[in-house]
Amino acid sequence: MISGLTAAVAALLCTALLAAVVRAAVLRAGAGGPRPARTPHLGGIAVAVGTLAAVGAGPVLGLAELGDGVGPLLGAAGAVALLGLAGDLRPLGARVRIGVQTAAATVVVALASGLSPGTGALAVLWIVLVTNAFSLLDATDGAMGTVAAVIALGLAVCAIEDALTGLALLLSVLAASLTGFLVHNWHPARIVLGHCGSLFTGFLLACAAVLVHTEADPARATASLSALTAVVLADAVLVLVSRRLAGRALAEGAADHIAHRLRRVGLTVQGTAVVLGVAALLGTVTALLVHDGRLAPAAVLPLVLGTAVAVVALLRVPVYGDAALRTEPAPGAAREGAPA
Numbered sequence: 001m002i003s004g005l006t007a008a009v010a011a012l013l014c015t016a017l018l019a020a021v022v023r024a025a026v027l028r029a030g031a032g033g034p035r036p037a038r039t040p041h042l043g044g045i046a047v048a049v050g051t052l053a054a055v056g057a058g059p060v061l062g063l064a065e066l067g068d069g070v071g072p073l074l075g076a077a078g079a080v081a082l083l084g085l086a087g088d089l090r091p092l093g094a095r096v097r098i099g100v101q102t103a104a105a106t107v108v109v110a111l112a113s114g115l116s117p118g119t120g121a122l123a124v125l126w127i128v129l130v131t132n133a134f135s136l137l138d139a140t141d142g143a144m145g146t147v148a149a150v151i152a153l154g155l156a157v158c159a160i161e162d163a164l165t166g167l168a169l170l171l172s173v174l175a176a177s178l179t180g181f182l183v184h185n186w187h188p189a190r191i192v193l194g195h196c197g198s199l200f201t202g203f204l205l206a207c208a209a210v211l212v213h214t215e216a217d218p219a220r221a222t223a224s225l226s227a228l229t230a231v232v233l234a235d236a237v238l239v240l241v242s243r244r245l246a247g248r249a250l251a252e253g254a255a256d257h258i259a260h261r262l263r264r265v266g267l268t269v270q271g272t273a274v275v276l277g278v279a280a281l282l283g284t285v286t287a288l289l290v291h292d293g294r295l296a297p298a299a300v301l302p303l304v305l306g307t308a309v310a311v312v313a314l315l316r317v318p319v320y321g322d323a324a325l326r327t328e329p330a331p332g333a334a335r336e337g338a339p340a
Contacts, residue, residue: 004168004169004172007054007055007057007169007172007173007176008054008172008173008175008176009176010054010057011050011051011053011054011055011173011174011176011177011180012050012176012177012179012180013180014046014049014050014053014054014177014180015046015047015049015050015051015176015177015178015180015181016046016180016181016183016184018045018046018049018050019043019046019047019180019181019183019184019185019191020184021046022040022042022043022045022046022191023040023043023184023190023191026040026042026191027040039189039190039191039192040190040191040192041088041191041192041193041194042085042088042191042194042196043181043184043185043191043192043193043194043197044081044084044085044088044193044194044195044196044197044198044199044200044201045085045196045197046177046180046181046191046197047174047177047178047181047193047197047200047201048077048078048081048196048197048200050177050180050181051170051173051174051177051200051204052074052077052078054173054176054177055070055074055169055170055173056074066166066169066170067164067165067166067167068112068166069108069111069112069113069166069167069211070112070166070167070170072107072108072111072112073108073112073167073170073204073207073208073211074170075107076104076105076107076108076203076207077104077200077203077204077207079100079104080100080101080104080131080199080200080203081196081197081199081200082196083096083097083100083101083195083199084135084194084195084196084197084198084199084200085194085195085196087195087196087199088194088195088196097132098128101127101128101131101132101199101203102124102128104203105123105124105127105128105131105203105206105207106124108127108207108210108211109123109124109127109207109210112207112211113210113211113214114214115210115214123210126206126210126225127203127206127207127210129233129236130202130205130206130209130229130232130233131199131202131203131206132199132202132236133202133229133232133233133235133236134148134198134199134201134202134205134206134232135195135198135199135202136235136236136239136257137198137231137232137235137236137257137258137259138192138193138194138197138198139235139255139257139258139259139260140187140257140259140260140263140269140272140273141185141186141187141188141189141192141269141270141273142182142185142186142187142189142269142270142273143259143272143273143276144193144198144201145178145179145181145182145185145193146182146273146274146276146277146280147231147232147276147277147280148174148178148201148202148205149175149178149179149182150277150280150281150284151205151228151229151232151280151284152171152172152174152175152178152205152208153171153172153175153284154228154284154285154287154288155171155205155208155209155212155228156168156171156172156175157288158212158287158288158291158292159171159208159212161291161292162212162215164211164212167208167211167212170204170208171204171205171208174201174204174205178201181193181197186270186273187268187269187270187273188269202232206229209225209228209229210225212291213225213291216291219297220290220291220293220297222297223287223290223297223298223299223300224287224290224291224297224300225287226300226303226304227283227284227286227287227290227300227303227304228283228284228287229283230279230280230283230303230304230307231258231276231279231280231283231307234258234307234310234311235257235258235259237311238256238257238258238261238311238314238315239254239256239257241311241315242256242315242319243256245315246320248320254319255319256319256320258276258314259272259273259276260319261314261317261319262275262276262314264317264318264319265317282303283303286299286300286303287300
């Protein structure tokens with residue numbers, strides 16, 4: 001317990017400090033990023049290094065054992081972080097991104113989950129989907145970090161209940177790293193996650209969710225995973241559907257995510273992050289109760305239905321063309337960021 005708390009505090013401090021260092025280095029190099037005001041977009045380096053260093057130090061210093069499965073997960077997540085960093089520095093094709101993510105997810109599922117080939121293949125597809133959905137969610141200051149920290153803490157509780165101490169340590173450290181990063185990413189953000197941080201975080205959480213639910217029956221696992229990722233997947237569905245209806249290609253930087261639509265109906269940037277965090281908390285608590293058997297899988301249906309209704313309602317908020325301009329927030333009211 002003490003070693004876990006020490007690792008979490010170390011991760012929080014390390015990430016907060018490293019984010020400031022990365023920001024200064026990027027600004028000095030004159031490579032701010034694609035956001036307004038040239039906000040540096042390499043903050044994921046701080047989250048990835050802070051998380052991996054704090055967790056990896058446990059076995060090295062003899063303070064904690066990670067257990068089976070956590071080692072492959074750390075290695076695969078590190079590879080995904082490097083993929084994201086490469087994408088931050090130079091755009092990568094979709095085939096390369098999906099190929100590396102699929103390979104990394106396959107390694108984790110094959111070495112750590114013990115799932116059958118058929119179920120394992122579905123798990124790999126789900127991991128890749130959720131990983132990219134997290135990347136899309138990084139659309140405004142503090143949003144993804146808040147949602148991800150809430151989900152990480154919920155999964156840590158699940159891992160503790162299942163005696164997966166190494167995985168619980170990793171998830172607690174990830175939540176602490178994200179909290180340290182939010183010091184710099186809360187509005188007005190001084191640095192953002194970028195592909196490196198969003199893909200790393202999404203991949204870790206998706207893989208951890210699969211590993212936590214490997215012993216659950218299919219109905220309970222499906223219900224719990226659906227509740228856990230309701231906010232993240234709702235944003236991805238909203239973006240894909242709205243762009244399909246508008247005849248637009250999936251474009252990085254488009255202001256048509258849940259966060260942008262909440263801004264257009266009057267919420268502040270900080271309020272948007274809080275609303276998304278509260279929604280993620282509701283889904284996470286529901287997932288916890290389903291996971292430990294206190295709720296039946298069918299209890300997730302109201303949450304899923306409510307999420308679907310919210311997506312339909314948000315589809316009606318204008319975000320393209322002249323109609324969007326007429327609902328644009330007042331200049332200077334808030335600064336939003338593009339998806340990482």
